[in-house]
Amino acid sequence: MIRTLIVDDEFHAREELESLLLETGEFVITGKCANALDAMKAIKKEKPDVVFLDIQMPVIDGFEFLGMIEEELMPHVVFVTAYDAYALKAFDENAIDYLLKPVEKDRLTKTIHKLKKSIDAGHRPAIYSNPEIKRIPCIFHNRIKLINVSDIEYVRSSQAGIYVVCPPGEFYTELTLKVFETRTNFIRCHKQYLVNLDHVDEIILHEYKQAEIKMKTSKLVPVSRRYLKILKEKMAF
């Protein structure tokens, strides 16, 4: 059975796809999400084998969404869309397959065949060669707030999750530190911290090779011994 996540902003589209997938008897539906943020959460939690992904979605479209998922969690991707203007791009993104709505059963059978082949062969899902992430979706008062990467001072991880810190405050995000590390220009300075060098004021060196980063807003970010050397190199180029 293939563990599957369905992501589509339209309710009936999710229902229809779920029915179609269940009818084949090949799938377990681990979740149905109406937007990219919920989908990110579901992927982290359920780690599905495959995601059936709509491209046109509010705020963060399917392509941008894939750029925000870290490599280890990346499922296989089948794009499902109403209109084939995106077909070429979808295949550039190395999707396993590309379905048009309304989805036809025979066509879906082919998709299943491809999927199974890939999974059985133990192929890792393709890496999405997305360009740098420019904006980070955060949750703020139950609404989604998009924060420009350049406005973020640093990112920290805590028991409660990942927070981006910027001058107006801290915001919770579903993105992982790993994603920040690989898809933005932020530098790791601590196991739990990534820092945006553009906002750094100075590095304060203490005794015993201890150090702290002072941001331009005077906020202090811890630097662990392990990353200090790398950080110094980066700062001096």
Add this chain to the structure above:
Amino acid sequence: MHVFLHLIQAMSIFIVVAYLYCKSPWFKPLTTESLSSKDKIYLYFFFSAISIMGTYMGLPVQDAIANTRAIGPVLAGLIGGPLLGTAVGFTSGLHRFSYGGFSAFSCGLSTTIEGTMAGIVHLYLIKKHRSESIFDPRIAFAVAFVGEVIHMAITPVFSRPYADAVELVKVVAIPMTVSCSVGAALFVSIIRDQKNTYDRIAAVSSGKAFQIAQRSLNILSRGINQQTATDLAKIIHEETGVGAVAITDKEKVMAFIGCGSDHHLPGSFIASPLTKQAIYENKVIFIDGIDNQYVCPLSETCPLNSVLVVPLQIDDEVIGTIKLYEPRNTRFLNINKSLGEGITNLLSNQLLISRYQMQKNLLLRSELKLLQAQVNPHFLFNSLNTIISILRNDAARARDLLIHLSMFLRNNIKRVNDISTLEEELDQVKSYLKIEKARFEERLAIEMNIDPNLLKQKLPTFTLQPLVENAIKHGISNMLEGGTVRINAYRLNGSTFIEIEDDAGAFQGEIGNGGLGIKIVDKRIKALFGNDFGTVLSCVPSELTKVTINVPMEAS
């Protein structure tokens, strides 16, 4: 008595001069409303000459001259104002002074005073908005009369010996006063009559031109073809009264009305070398029938012998000609010649405008087609997908949605009329929203607040649809939590306002087709109702995007 007769003789010469003047091209300025400085300089020379002539043609009386010098400055002052009057008076006065004699100074002075006085009367009449009285012979008479009385009064004051001056005045006072006053009055009355004739001719010809223009413009807006050309030729023929009128394109005669129509047949190729020349050289050709004869190339018995050929052009490109003919026994009137040229120019302009309008309409139409063609695969397939899904659980609803979808599609394809009522527009929008509501379910709320009195309001077809589509496509569908589309229609200050708003507030400058859609709607409203109407877009980011349509209210 001798003096009197002599002065009447001199005065008569002035009347002849006045008559000749009125027939000369230098008279032209007086037919217009205001005089340029150049005109005034001409008038200065003319009236100074008249005045000096008055001195020369005077009769020597007792070492002085009985004369009609006063007529010049009085007329100059009345027609041209104080400056011109004084200048003429002073010039002529100076001349008289140089002539010598015991009354030289008083004569010179009084001539100047008369000019100035007439100028003051001119100013007074202008100020009282009675400028038409400037050419009133009674006023001229009165001014000359008073001027001469002053002249006579100051002669004994400044001339020595006093007794001689009194004696002189006794002899010349009555003849001079009478002849100057009558002379000035007659002179003015000749000018006035000639001026009226000019005005009347101008009025008649501009009246004709207006008639033709008014009657022809409507016809031309239908473009130029055999039918409209015939209608046009009829109008020109009727209004000008010329013998015959023809309209050609570059190759053929499109219409011929009037005498000679038995052998000048519409549809035949242009036979006249004159017409070909007019087309080829893009110039007006006139054969007056006196020095040159028009010889009909088609028939020896053709009665026509004078012709005016005026090229009809669009954008400097000749597209045909308009021809006016007169038969052998009728002179080709100048007024018809200028009318013919004027009308052709007017028609050329009109053709240019209607071609421009046509192109503009074509452009709008093709843009509209584009907009319609955008019914938009994304919407269509998502709708079908939605309906297929609903079909699993609720066949009745699926059926209802399919009917709305077909209505929507049919309307999109079949609505060919350019103008719809608000009601028709709303029907289309309702079908559309019904489907979108099914797609987005609770993410889409719809509020309509329509003044029922406005349902018959006329709008360009496809005014609402693109705007509502924008509100959903670029607005609501991009909101995670969903939003509301509102459509309001109300009256305010004699206009009808229709608002389409969404609470996404996502509009940023030109969003692809969103921007284009609004622009086309705006253009089409302006094309239908004029530039005072159209669409206005306002946006509060993340809160509201609102398009307000403003159209004139239907008379109910």
